[in-house]
Each structure stands twice: as structure tokens, then as C-alpha cells.
Amino acid sequence: MGLLSKKDTRLILDPLTDDNPITIQVLGICSALAITAQLKPSIVMAVSVIFVLGLGNVVISLMRNIIPSKIRIIVQLIVVATLVIIVDQVLKAFAYELSKELSVFIGLIITNCIIMGRFEAFALGNGPWKSFLDGVGNALGYGVILIIVGFFRELLGSGTLFGVKVLGDSVEKTGLYAIGYENNGFMVLPPMALIVVGIIIWVQRSRNSALIEEN
Amino acid sequence: MAVNKDKNSYTMIFAVIMVLVVGTLLAGFSSGLKPTIKANEKFEKQQNILYAMGVNNNTGAGDVAFIPTDRVADAFKTYIKEQLVIEGETASKNDKAYLIDVKKEGTKAKKDGYQRKLPLFIGEKQGKELYIMPVRGKGLWDAIWGFIAVDKTMTVQGVYFDHKGETPGLGAEIKQRYFMDDFIGEKLLDGANFKGIKVAKGNNDPKNMIKDDYEVDALAGATITGDGVSAMLKKDIAMYVPYFKSINN
Numbered sequence: 398m399g400l401l402s403k404k405d406t407r408l409i410l411d412p413l414t415d416d417n418p419i420t421i422q423v424l425g426i427c428s429a430l431a432i433t434a435q436l437k438p439s440i441v442m443a444v445s446v447i448f449v450l451g452l453g454n455v456v457i458s459l460m461r462n463i464i465p466s467k468i469r470i471i472v473q474l475i476v477v478a479t480l481v482i483i484v485d486q487v488l489k490a491f492a493y494e495l496s497k498e499l500s501v502f503i504g505l506i507i508t509n510c511i512i513m514g515r516f517e518a519f520a521l522g523n524g525p526w527k528s529f530l531d532g533v534g535n536a537l538g539y540g541v542i543l544i545i546v547g548f549f550r551e552l553l554g555s556g557t558l559f560g561v562k563v564l565g566d567s568v569e570k571t572g573l574y575a576i577g578y579e580n581n582g583f584m585v586l587p588p589m590a591l592i593v594v595g596i597i598i599w600v601q602r603s604r605n606s607a608l609i610e611e612n
Numbered sequence: 613m614a615v616n617k618d619k620n621s622y623t624m625i626f627a628v629i630m631v632l633v634v635g636t637l638l639a640g641f642s643s644g645l646k647p648t649i650k651a652n653e654k655f656e657k658q659q660n661i662l663y664a665m666g667v668n669n670n671t672g673a674g675d676v677a678f679i680p681t682d683r684v685a686d687a688f689k690t691y692i693k694e695q696l697v698i699e700g701e702t703a704s705k706n707d708k709a710y711l712i713d714v715k716k717e718g719t720k721a722k723k724d725g726y727q728r729k730l731p732l733f734i735g736e737k738q739g740k741e742l743y744i745m746p747v748r749g750k751g752l753w754d755a756i757w758g759f760i761a762v763d764k765t766m767t768v769q770g771v772y773f774d775h776k777g778e779t780p781g782l783g784a785e786i787k788q789r790y791f792m793d794d795f796i797g798e799k800l801l802d803g804a805n806f807k808g809i810k811v812a813k814g815n816n817d818p819k820n821m822i823k824d825d826y827e828v829d830a831l832a833g834a835t836i837t838g839d840g841v842s843a844m845l846k847k848d849i850a851m852y853v854p855y856f857k858s859i860n861n
Contacts, residue, residue: 555781
């Protein structure tokens, strides 16, 4: 018997694949489009969401029996907003460069539908430990997609990974650029993120036919 | 203890307690971290000023590397010989000149009768005297700003640009080396007339070999950001021209 029971493991693993918040539930798309032009901000965003959703789910779950149902949405909003402000301040104090890069998008975690969705659908009806796992699982599922999209957009759009020129220098025409390769400028624009997400959904569905709805 | 959670009074009390708890928590966090954040902002400004005058940690071709945060305060003392605040005709020394908020000064200057305070940093690198001026303007989405280092004849020796929210890959490229380095060697003055530097499209000089055409090559797909850079250089540096005329006479 490991640390996690079978049921608990599913809470973490399901959102990574067959119940992914982005590709299956199609939530949190807006931030997935906005910040994935490069790999590094995608990773920081993923870590921030793991913190906010994991802790937020625990807080909501602990308070689930005392929250008045009439104002529960506002209470959830306050919890997210509080955690997000803390993340923002900590980044500003200890990772100033990065916080500048992510600028407004950390604040926009508040509007990420995945977070309110998990509070409402899971944390209000389950205990703290389960809620924590569910929160971390869903945030991981979100983060994995962000990182995949960020990887392809930075590689194909700017020819770099983490800012390192992996394909050669586009100005001095070295590496791949010497034989006529060009960066795809479209990849740095948000609409291409949508297309990358679309391709991920396509691949995922063609591998698992259970995901396809019957008409 | 059975509490009726549907009663309005319960909701009210819950809301009040929640707000108090959250308010205290955030206020604590904010005041606890404020000194660190303020210090970061100060260091960043020093790093930017030093970068403009060519004091940096650049190694590779495309690098934009500042002097590390823990050493920047010392480097700033070493390289910046004098900090001036120019108010109209007079220029006075002020060691806190780099803390002047260029944005606030710009807003205040729109009101009548306000004498705008213009910070100017005089640095020395390898025996060469450099004058560094802050500039600030508008890009496509939000503010853009920077520092321009010139010599006595107002020939650009280095620049640093930054932005708040320009499009990554397009307008955001103004903080890349290949754009900033194009400015080095460009002149701002045509004889005695101030001309500025234009970020120009299709100027037949993409490699930027001609250094006295008052133009640098624009970034593809970032016309409005580029125009913003031209405008900010023209407007903000023009204010310093009288000072340069006075020291050259």
C-alpha cells in the first residue's frame, strides 16, 4: 500500500490525460493562448496555478461546512484573489525579472475558469486531502498542456528554447537557417496557440476513441 | 451547535470575518515584502542606466545581461560620476536623481507653471564621458521607456529600451540587442538643430551602416511600437538639448 490509494491516484492522473481541463473540458483556454509564446513563462504560470489551485482547494474544502451558500461564489473569488495576490507579491520580491515578463497574466489567474470550476465542483463536496490532490492534479493537467504548447511555439516561432538558440542564429544565418529555414512568425501570435491546442486534442482523441461523443 | 446558515445575519457575520482575515493577511504580506520589491525596482533602474552606458555582463551575440543585482549598487557608484537634476536653466547635483519618476514628472508637466525636473546621469567609462537620459513614451499596448547614453556632441553611445506590454515577438523586440545596438553611433543633432532618430521602414540601410541618416531600421510587424520609439526619442531628448548647448559653449 503506497502513500496514495487507487482512488487518490486517479484524482491526480485523470486530469493529466482523459479528463484534462484544457483539452477535454476546454477550460482555461484564455491564459493558455496568452502566455505560451515562450517556454519559461509557461512553466512559471503552471507552477503558480499548481500553488493557487492546490492551496485554494484545501482552503475551500476546510471551509465547506461554514460557507453560506448564498455568497459562496464570492467567497471562492476572495480565496483565489488572495492567493493570486500572494503569488504576485512573492514573484515581485524574489523573481522580479520573471514577474515583469508575466506581468498581468499572474493577476489573471483569478479569472481562470479551471480554478473556480474545481472549487465549485470538487472542493465544496470533498475533504481537504482529496481536494488537494484534485487541485494539484488539475493544475498539472493544465500545466502540461501549457508546457507542450509553449515548447512548440517558442521552437517554431522564435527558434529558441528557454531563450537559447537551438536552431542556429536567424540573423547571421547559421545552423538550420543556413539552408533556408525561416521562423514561423505566426507561432508567436495567440491564434496559433489555439491551433496547437486543437492539434493536441485531435491527437488525444484519435488515440482514445472513448473520448469521442456519440451522436 | 446548530447554526442556521441561511439567515442573513450569519451571512453578514461570515462576510465581515472573511474580509477582516483576508485583509489582515494581505496587508501583512504586502508590508512585509514591500522593502524587497522597492529595492528590486531601484536595482533595476540602476541596471538599466548602466546597461545604456555599456556597463553590462553581455557575453554572446544576442545577450542582454545586466550587472547582477548584488553588485549593481557598487557598479553604479563607480561608473556614475554625477547625477544632475535640470530645472529650466539650472542644473543641480542630486544623488537621488535616478529615483525621479519620469512618468509622474511627465503628467505634472502638463499642468501650467510646473517646472519639470529632468534627471541626467553623467558617467565615465574607459575615460569617455557619457550623458545618460531617461525617455518614456507610448507603444502599441502600453508604456515604453528607456535610457539613452550620448557623448558631448549628442552622438548615441548606447541605449536600453523596455516596455510594459508590447506583443512578444513583434513590438517586444525593442529590447533585443539587434534593435538596440543599431542606435549606437547615430547622431541626434544636425549641426545645431535637434533631429532625433527615426525608426524607419524600408530605409535601404537594413544593416545600418550609414550612421548620419538619423534613421535606424524598423522591426517587421511592429510599426506602431517603432513609431512610439521615434516619438519618445524626439519629445524627451529635445528637452535636454538646451543643456548640451550650454555645456558645449
